[in-house]
Amino acid sequence: MSxxxxxxxxxxxxYAVMRAIPVVLAGMxxxxxxxxxxxxxxxxPEKAAKQADVQWVKVSVELPVSQTPxxxxxxxxxxxxxxxICHSAGMVLRQPARTQEQWKxxxxxxxxxxxxxxxxxxxxxxxxxxxxxxxxxxxS
Amino acid sequence: xxxxxxxxxxxxILHPSLLSLIRDRKANTSCRYAWLVSxxxxxxxxxxxxxxxxxxxxxxxxxxxxxxxxxASLSRRHFLAGASGLGxxxxxxxxxRPAWAGELIELPFANGRRELVTNFPQKGVMILQRTRPPLLxxxxxxxxxxxxxxxxxxYVRWHLPNIPTSIDPANFxxxxxxxxxxxxxxxxxxxxxxxxxxxxxxxxxxxxxxxGLFSPRxxxxxxxxxxxxxxxxxxxxxxxxxxxxxxxxxxxxxRCKGLDTGVLPQTPNFMKxxxxxxxxxxxxxxxxxxxxxxxxxxxxxxxxxVVPGWYATYWVKMLADIEVLDKPDDNYWTSKAYLIPDTPxxxxxxxxxxxxxxxxxxxxxxxxxxxxxxxAAVARGQTLIVRGIAFGGDTGVAKVLVSVxxxxxxxxxxxxxNHGKYSFRQWxxxxxxxxxxxxxxxxRTVNAAxxxxxxxxxxxxxxxxxxxxxxxxVEVS
Numbered sequence: 001m002s003x004x005x006x007x008x009x010x011x012x013x014x015y016a017v018m019r020a021i022p023v024v025l026a027g028m029x030x031x032x033x034x035x036x037x038x039x040x041x042x043x044x045p046e047k048a049a050k051q052a053d054v055q056w057v058k059v060s061v062e063l064p065v066s067q068t069p070x071x072x073x074x075x076x077x078x079x080x081x082x083x084x085i086c087h088s089a090g091m092v093l094r095q096p097a098r099t100q101e102q103w104k105x106x107x108x109x110x111x112x113x114x115x116x117x118x119x120x121x122x123x124x125x126x127x128x129x130x131x132x133x134x135x136x137x138x139x140s
Numbered sequence: 141x142x143x144x145x146x147x148x149x150x151x152x153i154l155h156p157s158l159l160s161l162i163r164d165r166k167a168n169t170s171c172r173y174a175w176l177v178s179x180x181x182x183x184x185x186x187x188x189x190x191x192x193x194x195x196x197x198x199x200x201x202x203x204x205x206x207x208x209x210x211x212a213s214l215s216r217r218h219f220l221a222g223a224s225g226l227g228x229x230x231x232x233x234x235x236x237r238p239a240w241a242g243e244l245i246e247l248p249f250a251n252g253r254r255e256l257v258t259n260f261p262q263k264g265v266m267i268l269q270r271t272r273p274p275l276l277x278x279x280x281x282x283x284x285x286x287x288x289x290x291x292x293x294x295y296v297r298w299h300l301p302n303i304p305t306s307i308d309p310a311n312f313x314x315x316x317x318x319x320x321x322x323x324x325x326x327x328x329x330x331x332x333x334x335x336x337x338x339x340x341x342x343x344x345x346x347x348x349x350x351x352g353l354f355s356p357r358x359x360x361x362x363x364x365x366x367x368x369x370x371x372x373x374x375x376x377x378x379x380x381x382x383x384x385x386x387x388x389x390x391x392x393x394x395r396c397k398g399l400d401t402g403v404l405p406q407t408p409n410f411m412k413x414x415x416x417x418x419x420x421x422x423x424x425x426x427x428x429x430x431x432x433x434x435x436x437x438x439x440x441x442x443x444x445x446v447v448p449g450w451y452a453t454y455w456v457k458m459l460a461d462i463e464v465l466d467k468p469d470d471n472y473w474t475s476k477a478y479l480i481p482d483t484p485x486x487x488x489x490x491x492x493x494x495x496x497x498x499x500x501x502x503x504x505x506x507x508x509x510x511x512x513x514x515x516a517a518v519a520r521g522q523t524l525i526v527r528g529i530a531f532g533g534d535t536g537v538a539k540v541l542v543s544v545x546x547x548x549x550x551x552x553x554x555x556x557x558n559h560g561k562y563s564f565r566q567w568x569x570x571x572x573x574x575x576x577x578x579x580x581x582x583x584r585t586v587n588a589a590x591x592x593x594x595x596x597x598x599x600x601x602x603x604x605x606x607x608x609x610x611x612x613x614v615e616v617s
Contacts (some may be wrong), residue, residue, distance in 0.1 A: 056309035057309070059307050059437050059442075062305060064257075068271075087272055090269070090270050095251070096250055096251055097357075113472060113476070115405075115406025
């Protein structure tokens with residue numbers, strides 16, 4: 001990082017602008033962002049010719065698999081059987097604390113909007129389980 | 141023969157080698173993902189006998205299937221690990237353990253502890269928000285390193301879990317159909333050779349970036365500020381592609397769809413629509429390169445829609461199908477999801493009811509400190525160049541202002557080089573802290589349309605469009 005060195009300017013501004021403030025504007029230096037390689041070709045006449053350089057290779061990847069189940073507790077069997085169909089448990093475990101009523105809304109949204117095959121009679125037990133899962137009192 | 145188990149319980153995801161169990165029992169099954177539903181409540185260290193029943197669940201052809209196997213049907217090799225003391229669960233857990241396991245980051249909201257991971261393909265260290273479908277946040281220090289976000293640190297956000305993991309560019313095609321003169325199918329070769337290339341630097345920001353900071357809290361991805369990134373996108377204009385097919389007179393919207401799908405047939409396909417005039421504005425584009433390289437698969441390889449100035453929900457990844465519609469799109473993702481209150485700044489109170497909702501659209505301006513984190517220690521009396529980034533939302537950054545007195549006075553920061561109106565712009569502000577103690581620094585930007593950031597946090601039920609003035613505390617000593 002560059003350090004401003006213009007002390008005279010610093011002193012001038014100190015009294016003129018910011019006397020009451022314990023922070024002083026000391027100079028103006030900007031380090032430009034590093035130029036990306038790609039930018040060097042932007043707008044260049046050989047742009048069209050560059051097209052041939054694009055390397056299209058087959059991409060095969062493996063996505064990690066979550067090892068995290070829902071923690072044991074009354075209702076965890078429902079959570080593990082239903083929620084994991086479409087998403088890993090972490091999405092739920094990282095939510096803020098919510099009431100049973102709020103969880104019910106979310107569960108019903110999963111059923112009506114995304115087609116979760118959760119039977120109606122499991123909504124309440126699952127909402128109760130989820131509301132116990134993330135305890136309140138950690139702050140906001 | 142009996143085996144001791146550790147961590148083998150309801151919800152445990154099966155190691156791929158155990159999936160052969162299911163394949164063996166059910167001919168023609170090609171399941172890649174299955175999990176245990178029940179194991180008669182085994183606890184750690186309990187013995188798994190040959191007669192123990194294991195119930196599995198997996199999804200095949202969009203249908204959730206269930207099967208029961210007893211431990212005796214597991215082939216001997218599945219238990220070799222048990223004989224060596226690892227246990228079946230050791231085998232289950234042996235794969236995909238994050239390389240940075242144990243490295244945690246505490247995001248600044250309740251339940252904000254997150255794991256830093258390196259086990260996602262083509263990605264460096266990322267904040268794990270969700271494994272499946274992946275939600276990965278960019279650690280904020282990355283934004284201090286330059287105005288463009290490196291591809292391997294660019295945040296990741298998928299809606300649907302079936303994401304193709306193998307894509308052969310030779311077999312890939314982009315279809316344009318619907319209200320067009322002539323439906324077309326373009327190969328990547330066609331896009332590269334038959335169209336004028338187009339380049340633009342643009343910020344891609346999740347609609348719900350910073351959702352974790354909402355108060356009261358709302359559900360959804362609990363992001364800190366790192367669900368955004370800036371890249372130089374290269375590809376072709378959507379307009380040129382649409383013109384090749386010939387947009388029909390009755391065209392209203394252009395709907396874009398990627399290759400990702402839900403597990404269940406009833407889960408709506410992820411599709412987003414733009415008004416025809418927007419789609420043909422000459423800036424909306426189809427990118428095949430990001431910062432000079434093909435896109436990482438998790439950012440949409442091989443093609444991604446780029447909608448400069450608009451939230452990332454419109455930037456459809458793995459774009460493969462473009463449909464020109466003669467009536468407004470009524471699909472779930474355009475008409476029911478990603479709605480914001482039609483109020484200034486999308487701001488309402490949690491109690492407010494009956495507000496008209498509209499699809500989220502243009503971004504709003506934001507600015508951040510990047511060289512100092514909240515709570516940073518700084519030396520008294522020394523001059524320090526405080527640095528950050530800003531973007532104007534749907535237009536350029538006019539200025540960036542810094543305040544050290546709770547927003548009473550604002551000093552103009554010096555702006556870094558201009559990469560276009562949709563890009564991040566770096567800013568710098570030299571400071572000298574004269575007195576010891578805690579000091580609050582604030583930053584805001586004013587965009588080219590004169591729009592600035594609100595000094596109070598906004599709220600809406602979706603957790604969208606947060607852009608209040610940012611502030612950090614520094615300890616001067």
